[in-house]
Amino acid sequence: MSANPIVWWELATHDAEKTVKFFREVFDWQIDFDEKVGFFKMRHNPPTISGGGIFTLRRAKLPFVALYISVDDIHGMAKKVQEHGGFLVDPPFDIGGGEWICLFNEPSGVTFAMIQETKSDQ
Secondary structure, three states: OOOOOEEEEEEEEOOHHHHHHHHHHHHOOOEEEEOOOOEEEEOOOOOOOOOEEEEEOOOOOOOEEEEEEEOOOHHHHHHHHHHOOOEEEEEEEEEEOOEEEEEEEOOOOOEEEEEEEOOOOO
């Protein structure tokens, strides 16, 4: 397996139901609404990436796709993003459940995200 794989994706849209319908019909994806988190989620079987979610925009102004890249040191990687011409949209923050995320733009402005699972001994 490659280092720092993509482990999650998100698609923010103006109409999640319409988008879900499209992906269900075109690609035969199994996507279900998760009441607990408040958005649609998909699981790949067998897993190629661990899953993804589709939701209606709240904070963002434009629809987007976010690829989540698994990292071991999110703070170090955030610094590296900046050192290589990237911009931190949201610096690393704890989302609970032992996970941290950080949203960033690569130099041309495309947004990606990093995710780090906190080890139980930290």
